[in-house]
Every structure is written in structure tokens, then in C-alpha cells.
Amino acid sequence: MSSNPDPSSPAARGAQEEADDPGPQRQGFFARLFGNGDEAETSGSDTGERPQEGGSAGVIQPQFGMSNLRRMRVYDVAIPRAEIEAVSCDEDLQGLLKVFRDSGMTRLPVYEGTLDSPLGLVHLKDVALRFGFNGVDDSFSLRTMMRPLLYVPPSMPIGVLLTKMQTERTHMALVIDEYGGVDGLVTIEDLIEQVIGEIEDEHDIEEAQPWTRESETQWLALARAPLDEFQAELGIALSEVDDEEEVDTLGGLVFLLSGRVPARGEVVPHPSGVEFEVIDADPRRIKRLRVRVPKGVAG
Incomplete structure (x- = not known):
């Protein structure tokens, strides 16, 4: 070998x-x-x-x-x-x-x-x-x-x-x-x-919490996390990116910002200064994100 x-x-x-x-x-x-x-x-x-x-x-x-x-x-x-x-x-x-x-x-x-x-x-x-x-x-x-x-x-x-x-x-x-x-x-x-389609096995455990706080200015979140609840967590308005579009989840917001499904490792900026790093994704959908908030911006 x-x-x-x-x-x-x-x-x-x-x-x-x-x-x-x-x-x-x-x-x-x-x-x-x-x-x-x-x-x-x-x-x-x-x-x-x-x-x-x-x-x-x-x-x-x-x-x-x-x-x-x-x-x-x-x-x-x-x-x-x-x-x-x-x-x-x-x-x-x-x-x-x-x-x-x-x-x-x-x-x-x-x-x-x-x-x-x-x-x-x-x-x-x-x-x-x-x-x-x-x-x-x-x-x-x-x-x-x-x-x-x-x-x-x-x-x-x-x-x-x-x-x-x-x-x-x-x-x-x-x-x-x-x-x-x-x-x-x-x-x-x-x-x-x-x-x-996706196969759920014993290792694909559904996470109870849609996000976890890693530090004072950083969160690890699922793409399916409800956008309104996550905005309340951060104290920042994230959904006012385009009044013509409505998004319900964090993954939908990132998709709207980038105009496509971003690749793993890609960082998508938000007008407020918040950054979304794609931690897990495939060619079809975003799965997990790391959200970084500049100091002094989070409520």
C-alpha cells in the first residue's frame, strides 16, 4: 500500500x-x-x-x-x-x-x-x-x-x-x-x-437549541434558526436588508445577502457590520453559520 x-x-x-x-x-x-x-x-x-x-x-x-x-x-x-x-x-x-x-x-x-x-x-x-x-x-x-x-x-x-x-x-x-x-x-x-435525499442516522442528532453563544461577540447558529428570535438575541435589526423580500430564517437572510448558496468557509457581510461565516453547507443549502458581531453593536 x-x-x-x-x-x-x-x-x-x-x-x-x-x-x-x-x-x-x-x-x-x-x-x-x-x-x-x-x-x-x-x-x-x-x-x-x-x-x-x-x-x-x-x-x-x-x-x-x-x-x-x-x-x-x-x-x-x-x-x-x-x-x-x-x-x-x-x-x-x-x-x-x-x-x-x-x-x-x-x-x-x-x-x-x-x-x-x-x-x-x-x-x-x-x-x-x-x-x-x-x-x-x-x-x-x-x-x-x-x-x-x-x-x-x-x-x-x-x-x-x-x-x-x-x-x-x-x-x-x-x-x-x-x-x-x-x-x-x-x-x-x-x-x-x-x-x-438526506439520510438521518444515529449520528445526525437534531440540535435542540438553534444557536449557542461562543463568546461575547460570537454565536454558532443553525441556518433554520428563526430570524426574529435571533434578532432579539443580538438586539440588532437584521431583516431590513430588502423590503421587497421576506425571510424567516437565518439561512434565508444569508442567501438573500449573497444571492446564492455560499460555499463552506465563505464570509457574508451584513450592512450592520455583522458577519456570517458559513460553517456547513452543501450545493443545495446552508446548514450552520458562525455569526460575529462587532463590539459595541450588539444590544
Whole structure:
């Protein structure tokens, strides 16, 4: 197993060629389950539309269906590098178990030195069956616990990747940029959600509070937070951006300010001086925001 996929190697060129020209493929399980792409294109808009969070001002009509498998690319759905939970190959057993507990993940990429030198992935099930959750074993070596990991270019159609994951029986892939560095991570759940919509699992816990105060001038808020209640929290009028538009949620306000769905990491300014940093979003909707208020502005 190589420590760092070389973009000039035959394997890397083969992955890029596969992304550009999928070629004929055997009909897989997901194609049999959801039907062919033509059916999805005609029915997706009737059954898969979901409004963008943000009231009438931020309404987007995303379509789910098999057509997304051809239309969307890996970079459209991948988790950005900054949000990847990973472990060093030199991590001990207790440290590894702590990362599993803190992250809630069942699979973690393993790297040597930095994330740009990935080695494979470690599965919680393998560790638990061999060492338990609280045991101490001096003979533990993470290098012996690793499973193979897929490396894919960001331009690969997600349908090609889904078929590849099905064939190789793996649930995770690292996105490799043109220089051979790690650019993001994608799971099989991320791909399936583009066909059938968002999947809520045991890790997707609905947050009871729509926002939390991190400091005197900073809040972490869900995009669905009611705008009028959040204005009362801040003591600032935020909704008077455009009298012709009405927004009900914080995400709708940010959508109105930017005129589109902003990307993760993007900062959207408000005329009052308040800044909205997009913490979590996908191509269809805003999910979480960090709100910064200049000192002396908040009520």
C-alpha cells in the first residue's frame, strides 16, 4: 500500500481517465434499486424537491434522482480537507479509541506524517473485535489494522465512484488534487443522498437549541434558526436588508445577502457590520453559520 498516490503514476492517470470516460458498466445494485437514469430525470422533480432553508427569499428546488449520478462530480459532495477526522499511523490504542469516541465515526483515514501521505483506513469494528473498547495492549500497531482506501480525482462523476465503491466493497474515498495532496473525503452515504435525499442516522442528532453563544461577540447558529428570535438575541435589526423580500430564517437572510448558496468557509457581510461565516453547507443549502458581531453593536 503506497503512502502517497503520485499523480503522474499509471494508477493516478488511470483514475483520471476513468473519471473522464466511465465506459460501459455492468448494472449495479443501486441502478437496479432506483431504476434507470431516464426515469429519474422525469420523476425527480416531482418526488425529490426540497426547499432551501430560508423562507420565501431563499427557495431553491434541488432535484434528487439517478440523473445526479451523471451530472454531479466528486467535488460537489466531498467533505473539505479541514473537516476530515483522521489519525496518525503512530497513534496508540487509547488515542485511537478517543478519536473514535470524540468524532462518532466508525471509519477513519490513517496517514503518515501529514494527511497528504495517506496509508489506508481503520475500522472501529476491527479494533473492537481485536482489542475491545477499554483494553490496553502494548503490541497494538495501527499499521497492521489498516484497510485499503480509494483515491479519486475531484472531477470523477459520482455515479462512477458509487459503482467503484460497490465493486471494491468500501465506503470511503479520499479526493486527491492535481499535486497528489488530499483535497477532501467522500463516503458512500454522501453519494446515496444525492439520489434519495438526506439520510438521518444515529449520528445526525437534531440540535435542540438553534444557536449557542461562543463568546461575547460570537454565536454558532443553525441556518433554520428563526430570524426574529435571533434578532432579539443580538438586539440588532437584521431583516431590513430588502423590503421587497421576506425571510424567516437565518439561512434565508444569508442567501438573500449573497444571492446564492455560499460555499463552506465563505464570509457574508451584513450592512450592520455583522458577519456570517458559513460553517456547513452543501450545493443545495446552508446548514450552520458562525455569526460575529462587532463590539459595541450588539444590544
